[in-house]
Amino acid sequence: MRRTIDWDGGPGDPAIATVDQCALPHEHRVLRLRTVDELIDAIKRLAIRGAPALGAAGALGVALSAYRHPADEAAVRDEAARLAAARPTAVNLGWGVERALKRLPEGPDAVLAEALAVLEEDERANRKASRRAADLILQLCPRRPLRLLTHCNTGRLATVAWGTALGVVWHLAADGQLEYVLADETRPLLQGARLTAWELAEAGIPYRVLVDSAAPAALAQGLVDAVVVGADRIAANGDVANKIGTYAVALAAARHRVPFVVVAPESTLDLSIPDGSRITIEERPVEEVTRFAGQPVTPPGAGAFNPAFDVTPADLVTAIVTEDRVFHGPGAGQ
Numbered sequence: 372m373r374r375t376i377d378w379d380g381g382p383g384d385p386a387i388a389t390v391d392q393c394a395l396p397h398e399h400r401v402l403r404l405r406t407v408d409e410l411i412d413a414i415k416r417l418a419i420r421g422a423p424a425l426g427a428a429g430a431l432g433v434a435l436s437a438y439r440h441p442a443d444e445a446a447v448r449d450e451a452a453r454l455a456a457a458r459p460t461a462v463n464l465g466w467g468v469e470r471a472l473k474r475l476p477e478g479p480d481a482v483l484a485e486a487l488a489v490l491e492e493d494e495r496a497n498r499k500a501s502r503r504a505a506d507l508i509l510q511l512c513p514r515r516p517l518r519l520l521t522h523c524n525t526g527r528l529a530t531v532a533w534g535t536a537l538g539v540v541w542h543l544a545a546d547g548q549l550e551y552v553l554a555d556e557t558r559p560l561l562q563g564a565r566l567t568a569w570e571l572a573e574a575g576i577p578y579r580v581l582v583d584s585a586a587p588a589a590l591a592q593g594l595v596d597a598v599v600v601g602a603d604r605i606a607a608n609g610d611v612a613n614k615i616g617t618y619a620v621a622l623a624a625a626r627h628r629v630p631f632v633v634v635a636p637e638s639t640l641d642l643s644i645p646d647g648s649r650i651t652i653e654e655r656p657v658e659e660v661t662r663f664a665g666q667p668v669t670p671p672g673a674g675a676f677n678p679a680f681d682v683t684p685a686d687l688v689t690a691i692v693t694e695d696r697v698f699h700g701p702g703a704g705q
């Protein structure tokens with residue numbers, strides 16, 4: 372599959388095909404989802420994950436529903452509402468659902484056409500935004516070749532194709548301007564250790580994985596020229612919701628005056644909210660923290676604080692880069 376998620380339906384057999392990200396890095400498995408309930412389950416267990424990929428899933432899910440309930444608009448709207456609510460933080464999921472729903476009165480073929488347009492636009496946006504961010508980092512950082520630190524997974528697995536922050540890595544590597552990548556493992560679900568490492572290894576790019584709490588030490592030791600991350604929802608004032616642990620990296624980057632650059636498509640901007648305090652942060656199951664590799668690592672009955680995201684205040688962000696523009700923040704490394 373060239374795309375991480377795509378339409379795989381045929382006459383009388385609507386379906387979505389997607390890489391099962393829970394199976395990586397040990398197995399590259401493709402799921403074929405034939406109902407919205409199957410799609411919602413895949414989103415909730417992060418078989419499908421990453422803000423732009425969730426936007427695509429939302430749009431394709433409405434098309435799936437429209438083909439499954441061709442004469443029942445109410446049933447489609449009910450499934451669309453449940454789909455949009457599957458994960459609350461990434462704005463892209465609800466955005467993708469709403470975009471596809473607008474075509475519902477024209478019938479399922481029109482809904483699918485809109486969903487496929489979302490997929491086409493995502494890859495174009497990612498390539499443009501990551502090229503723009505790579506050029507900005509080349510301007511901000513005099514050292515050659517560059518050493519980048521990433522958090523979570525922001526590559527093609529988190530999008531329809533190419534990637535956002537990790538797309539910067541692909542551009543700089545192609546330019547011959549990249550020395551290595553330090554990839555935060557990103558506890559508890561290890562999107563960095565499992566998914567970013569898998570993408571970097573597949574691309575033959577030098578990398579090392581680090582525990583999340585080692586990122587400040589890497590910055591303090593001068594091992595990083597720039598931090599590049601993705602986003603799940605960006606408020607009107609430039610506050611950035613992203614994977615848990617991003618805020619800590621931003622604090623350390625500011626302390627050591629290392630540029631902290633956010634790469635995201637325009638569909639991740641949520642200008643309807645004034646600042647990050649209004650972003651709903653997804654709380655995930657206790658077991659994701661109290662168990663590791665299927666085994667308990669805490670005493671029975673232990674509680675856990677397990678927010679899936681945090682909010683990095685705009686004043687810690689050097690720049691937010693989309694396919695259309697660069698928002699320069701007062702963050703470190705200017």
Ligand SMILES: CSC[C@H]1O[C@H](OP(=O)(O)O)[C@H](O)[C@@H]1O
Nearest residue numbers: 420421422525529601602613614
């Ligand atoms: C291309 S940005 C992806 C964005 O989504 C990730 O969250 P999750 O793995 O829970 O979907 C993470 O925040 C990434 O930065």
